[in-house]
Structures are given as C-alpha cells and as structure tokens.
Amino acid sequence: MTILSVENLTLSYRSGREWREVVHNVSFTLGRGEMLAFVGESGSGKTTTAQAIIGLLADNARRDGGSIRLNGEDLSQWSAKRLDSLRGARISLVPQDPGNSLNPVKTVGAQVGEILRLHQKIGKAECDQQVLALLTKVGLSHPEQRMKQFPHQLSGGMQQRVLIAIAIALRPEVIIADEPTSALDVTVQKRILDLLDVLRRESGTAVLFVTHDLALAAQRADRLLVFRQGEVQEHGVTADVVHAPQHAYTRQLLSDVQGQRLTIAPVAGRPLASPAIQAVGISKRFALGKGHQLQALDNVSFAVQRGSTHALVGESGSGKTTLARILLGFEQADSGEVIIDNIHATTLTHEARRQLRQKIQFVYQNPFASLDPRQTLFQIIEEPLKNFARISKAERAARVESVTRRVALPPDLLTRTARELSGGQRQRVAIARALILEPTILVLDEATSALDVTVQAQILALLQQLQQQLGLTYLFITHDLATVRRIAHSVTVLRSGTVVEHGAVETLFAAPQNDYTRELIAAIPHFSPLTKEYA
Template sequence: MTVLSVENLTLSYRIGRQWREVVHNVSFTLKRGEMLAFVGESGSGKTTTAQAIIGLLADNARRDSGKIVLNGEEISQWSAKRLNALRGARISLVPQDPGNSLNPVKTIGAQVGEVLHIHQKITKDEQENQVLALLTKVGLSHPEQRMKQYPHQLSGGMKQRVLIAIAIALRPDLIIADEPTSALDVTVQKRILDLLDILRRESGTAVLFVTHDLALAAQRADRLLVFRHGEVQEHGATADVVRAPQHAYTRQLLSDLQGSRLTIAPVSGQRLASAAIRAQGISKQFSLSKNHFLQALDNVSFEVPRGSTHALVGESGSGKTTLARILLGFEQADSGRVILDDIDATQLSVEARRQLRQKIQFVYQNPFASLDPRQTLFEIIEEPLKNFGKITRAERKTRVEAVTMRVALPLDLLNRTARELSGGQRQRVAIARALILEPTILVLDEATSALDVTVQAQILALLQQLQQQLGLTYLFITHDLATVRRIAHSVTVLKSGQVVEHGTVEVLFSSPQNSYTRELIDAIPHFSPATKEYA
C-alpha cells in the first residue's frame, strides 16, 4: 500500500520581489514500512521538499505545482487547520535543529505529553507512564529526572531524542526525519534507527529520511533519491544506486565518501615533548534538583601534544562539552587543573582568563546558528580583533583579508551576510573568525557534523592544511568516530564523565580494550560497494 505519493512537485522561494524556483518537478512514492532517503549536498532541495509534504514551508516559500497524496487523499490544498489535525497523529516530523524545536519554558515531560493529550483521552497518570516509556524507548538516560527538566538542561543529542519520542508517540503512518541523528553519537544513532526499523516492521510506519550522511542512508534506506540543485539526479533501490550509480554526481558523492581518509602527518618528537593542553584530575558536578546531582566529570586527565589533533568522543551526556567549556574558561571545575601552553588557567583572574582566550579559540557545531545574520562576513571575522587590543582599522582589514584567503574564501564574499552562503562556506567563516587572533589551540565542537560528505571532506582537508602550516593544536569533540579515524592522532573516550580508554587512533581502532569503545566502533555505519556488501 502506498502511504505517500508526490507528483511533479515544484517549489519556489521569494528573493526580494522575485520568485526563484528551487525544487523542480520532483516525483516519488513511499510504501508502508519502507524507508526512502533523500541525499544530496546542502541547498539541494531535500529539506524544502520534506517541509512541503507536511505543510511547513517557510513564509517566503510556495508550492507552484504538483500534488501531495497521503493514504490516497490529496492534502496539497488543505488548510493549516486541517493539516494541524494531521500532524502528530498520521504524519510526524523530526526536525533538524533540536536547539530551536523545543519550548524553553515547558518541561520535557509536558512537551512529550502534549501530543498525547491532544490526540488521546487518557488520565494524567496514564499520560505520565506513556511519557516515561517513550523517553526510555529512545534511550534517554535517567528518564524520570529528564521529565522534570527543561530543554536548556539537556545536551543537543538528548533534545533530539526528545523530539523523536514526540514523533513516534502515536505511531503515525509517516515519519519525516530531517537529519534526525546528526546530533547523536553512533551508538544512540544506531538505537534510534533500530527503533524506526522496529516501528516500520510492527506498525507499517513509512519513513522519509533526509540526511547528508550517505553511508548512513546506504546502510538503512530501502531506496535512495539523490538531489542536486532542486532536481532528482538518481532514484532507485539502495543496492543498485550504491553498487552501480548511473549519474556522475552520485559517483562523486560515493567517491568523496570512500576516498576522503586523510594522510595524517606524524607529530614531531619536539612537539611530543611539550603538551599544549594538560587536563589533570578534572571533576565537575551539577545540581539537577534539591536532592539530585549529576557527576558530569569524574577525575578526567589527558594531554595533547603541540601541533597534534586529539579527539574527545563519547555519547551525549558523557561530559565532552562540559570538559570543553572548562578548558575554554566558560565553566569552573570543582577540582583539578587546566594548563594551556604552560599557563595554569585554574587560578587566573577573570581578566587574565579572558586574555588567555586569545590562545584558545572555539569553532561551534552549527555554522547556520553560530554566525550573526545581521553582520557582513567582514564584521563577523573582524569582531574578535575589536575585543582584544587596539589596532588600526587598516591593520584589521589586512588581517581579515589574509585569514579569509587562508581558509580559501573569495574576498568578494566579505561584503555579504551569512545567509547568502552555503553550509561549507559558513563553516570556513567560523574557522576564519577563530583564527583571526592567531591562537595556538582550536577547540572544534562537532565542526563537520552538519555538513554533507563532500563539504565535510573539504573542511577536514582545510583543517589538516592549517595545522601543518601554523602548527595548531586541535581538540576535536565529536560523536563521529569515522571522522576521528580520518583526522585525529590520539583519542580519549568518555563515558558518564569518566575516561574509559585513551591512546593513539591506530591502536584504539585496531585493538580497543574497553567494551564500550568496541561498541562505539561497531556502530559506525559503513559499506563496501566493491565487495557488494554493506553493514
């Protein structure tokens, strides 16, 4: 039985006074229990097509032509009121950005319970039991406590699991999952997609999976639909597309995925002798409620040699981001020491700690949210220079232009705003802003997780080039072990705030000693078209 049918869908955006067509005559069907994956680079039309299906196009977007049919009933012309009754019950959306998708003033329990309250007649106790079961089902740690918390108290990965719990609450006919696991570590990613697979088998739920992760799509989806510039380049059974791609663009995507392993330069003996980062016995506890505490970090220690890349990996809630915030001086440890470039940062005054941030800079996870949309790129990159020291406008201009060229961005982009750039260009701007103060250490928090495979390969190559040219030290925070394998020299694995394994990437991947590390590695999505196998 066909759950969804899209016929010759054409969509446009209003740019100024003009309408620009961005999705061109897209057609496909989706059957009960089937998963169809939309893949393609940022700006290819994947998300816009998905938004049109559920009636959530942006205010400056419109459907020019085409039909959308759900369970044999055309919903293209439905009013917002009719579509509201449909959402949650028959069709659900797992949005891409968990940070902006939950109500900041409602508890997690109230937000998950809301969809149950709207569509079911159940008691308060029954609703609470169902909410608890859903949060447990999606693998959220300490679900009883999480029900009472607010979104700002959860990590990005935890928020995404809450959104998935909301989406699956009523076992809808269709789930549109827009990058549903981009903020999740590999083990939770596997758990969530396994859960969607169970729903597909048991309830016949169809899944439209929008993703930039081609390996994940190839592993999970029954069929692939490859987008580029708003057009379908290729559409077919996953096995056929992966093993014998017909379109040059699909072949390029697969080539980028398989051939993007970097040749990591060894760290010199001189650099190994001196550590750029030393964390010694770091512990941190947070209060969850009057009598409940969370031990976010428990006696964590590691060192990062100068000029090397050290990866910090672990599940959401493992303490990675808390540790990074302590290193950056945004949080204070309860105990332990942080030594950066031979400076003990633990006892510094507020002003001295602020000045130390010239040595250690941060590159955020989301290039779409970390850049001010009101500023030009020149203003974004220049801003740190205004915050530290007094230099002339002419010197600021020279340094902005120099770092812009260093990250391979054309100078004529400097007068534009971030909204005019692709995801990869925005991340280059974020890297340029971090480099403008000439730091010795960069902390990169999931710096490539929001990027498609081609752009991700370009950014990783850029980071490697910058490290070799400038002698930078990287602390790479990520849940993506495939990326760790490509860029890092060494790695620390965190679980529940404790170090469970530490060593070189080669040794850790070839012979992991801890069962948790083995679980992380086993959960990495991969496929091998050459041998006609994918796992």
C-alpha cells in the same frame, strides 16, 4: 502501497525583492513501511523539500507548483489550521536543529506529553507513564529525572532524542527525519535507527530520511534520491545506486565516502617540551533539583601535545562538551586544574581569560544557535578581529574573504544572513569565525557533524593543512569515530563523565581494551561499493 506522492514540486526563496527557484520539479513516492533517503550536498534542497511536505516552509519560501498527496489527498491545498491536525498524528517531523525546536520554558516531560494530550483523551498519570516509556525507548539516560529537566540542561544529542520521542509518540503514517542522528554517537544512532526500523515493520510507518551521511543512508534506506542544486540527479533502489551509479555526481559522492581517510600529519621532530593542553583531575557536578545531582565529570585527566589532534569521544551526555567549556573558561570545575599553553587557566582573572581566547578558539556544536541572525556573514566572521586585532578596515575585509574561501564558502555569500544558508553552510561560517584570529589551539565540538561528505572531506583536509603549516593543536570533540580515525593522533573515550580508555588512535582502533570502546567501533556505519558489500 503508496502513502506519500510528490509530483513536480517546485519551490523558491525570496532574497530581497527577488524570488530564486531552489527546488526544481522534484517527484517521488514513498510506500508503506519503506525508507527513502534524500542525500546530497548541504544546500541542495533536501530539507526544503521535506519541509514543504508538512507545510513548514520558511517565511521567505513558497511553493510555485506541484502536488503533495498523502493517501491520495492533496495536502498542498490545505490551510495551515488543517495541516496542524495532520502534524504529529499522521506525519511527524524530526527537525535538524533541536536547540531551536524545543520550548526553553517547558520541561522535557511537558513537551513530550503535549503531543499525547493534543490527540488522546488521557489523564496525567497515564500521560506521564507514556512519556517515561517514550524517553526510555529513545535511549535517554535517567528518564525519570530528564522528564523534569528543561532543554538547556540536556546535551544536543539528548535534545535530539526528545524530538524523536515526540515524533514517534503517536505512531504516525510518515516520519520525516531531517538529519535525526547527526548529533548522536554511533551507538545511540544505531538504537534510534533500529527503533525506526521496528516502527516500519510493526506499524507500516514510512520514513523519509534526510541525511548528508551517504554511508548511513546506504546502510538503512530501501531507496536513495540524490539531490544537487535543487534537482534530482539519481533515484533508485539503494543497492543499484551504490553499486552502479548512473550519474557522475553520485559517483563523486561515493568516491568521497571511500576516500575520506586522510594521511595524519606527522608530529615527530616538533618541539613537544610541554603539552598545549593539560586537564588534571577535572570533576564537575550539576544540580538536577530536589536534591538530585549529576556527576558530569569525575576526575578526568588528559594531555594534548603541540601540533597534534586529540579526540574526545563518547555518548551524548558523557561530559565532552562540559569538559570543553571548562577548558575555555565558560564553566568552572569543582576540582582539578586546566593548563593552556603553560598558562594555569583556572586562576586567571576575567580579562586575562578573555585574552587567552586569542590562542584557543571554539567551534560550537550548533551553528543555528551560535550565529547572530541580525548580522551578515561578513560581520559574523569579522567580529573577533574587531574585538582583538587593531588592523585597518581594508585588512579586516581581506582576511575575512581569505578565510571564507578556505572553508569552501563563496565570497558572494558574505552579504547574506545566516537564515539564508543551509546547516552545513552555517557550520562553515562558524569554522571561519574561529580561524580568523589565527589561534594556536582550536576546540571543535562536533564541527563536521552538519556537513555532507564532500564538504566534510574539504574541511578535514583544510584543518590538516593548517595544522601542518602553522603547527596548530586541535581538540576534536565528536561522536563520529570514523572522523576520529581519519584525523586524530590520540583519543580519550568518555562514558558517564569518566575516562574508560585513552591512547594513540591506531592502537585503540586496532586493539581496543574496553568493552564500551569495542561497542562504539562496531557500530560505525560502513559500506564498500567496490566489493558490492554494505553493512
């Protein structure tokens, strides 16, 4: 039974005074209990198409033609007020960016409860019970405490789980999931997608799954729809598309998934007299209110050798980002010591710490919140040079254009603002901004989580090339163990703020000693088109 039907959908964006068509005559159907995955490069039109279905196009976007039907009703002609009654109750959206989707001045419990109270006549006690059940269902730790917290007190992955709880609250007919697990570790990712599978079986909920992760789409979706530059390149049953792709672009995507394993740059023979980064006994607590405290980090120690890549992995909320912020001086540890390039960073003055950031740069997890919407991309990338480097305007321009090309962004985008870019393009801008000062250490917090497989491979290859040429040191914070296996030399596994395992990547993947590490590795999505198996 068809629930959603889209025919010849055409969409445009306005840039200045001109309209540019970005989605061209897209058609597809979605049946009861089915999962259809949109896959393709960042900027290919996946998210724009999904937003059009629920009437949430950006202010500078418009529908030029085509129809969108839910159970035969043409939604494309509905008013905004009428669409409001539909959202959440019949069609729910899990957006890509939790940081911009949650209200910063309302508690998590209030925001999940709001969707329940809008569509159900229930009292506060019953509402609170349902909120608690939903937060538990999506795997949020300490759900009773999380209900009382504000979004800024949660990690990006935790915020995403709150959005998923809101989306599933009323068991809608259709869930549009736009990169719903990109900020989640593999075990929580599996739990969330398993939950969507249960909803599909029990309630017949249809899922439109927008993702850049082709391996994950192949594992979960019934059908795949491959986008490129706003057009459908291929559409069919998942097994058919994976095992016998008809279009050259689809074959390239599949090749990129299989060929992403990089040759790790050897570090033997380099001077390793002292580590580039040392964390010694780092502990940190946060107050949760009413006398409650969260032990975010508990006596965490590790070292990163010069010219190597060290990965910090673990569940969302395990303390990875907090640890990175302490290393960069954005947070102060309750105890312990941080040594960066032989400099004892915990005792530095504010100005000395600022100067140290020329050596150690940070790529944030969320490119939507970390880029100034008022600046052009050129201004965003150039800004660190104006703050730290006394060079001419012409030299700044040359370096901006050079680093822009390095991260696979066309230089003609430099005159645009961040709002005109896809999520993956924004993340490449953030990486370019971090590289512009030519630092010796780069801390990357989920730096490739928003990128499609083709661009992710390019970025990882770029990082490896820079490391080989310049001897750069990377601290790679991620929930993606597949990426860790491709790029890292050593790894520390965190769980609830404590180190559960650490060592060389090859050793840890071949013979993990901790049950939690084994669980993480087992949850990595994978498929093998050449052997006609995917799991």
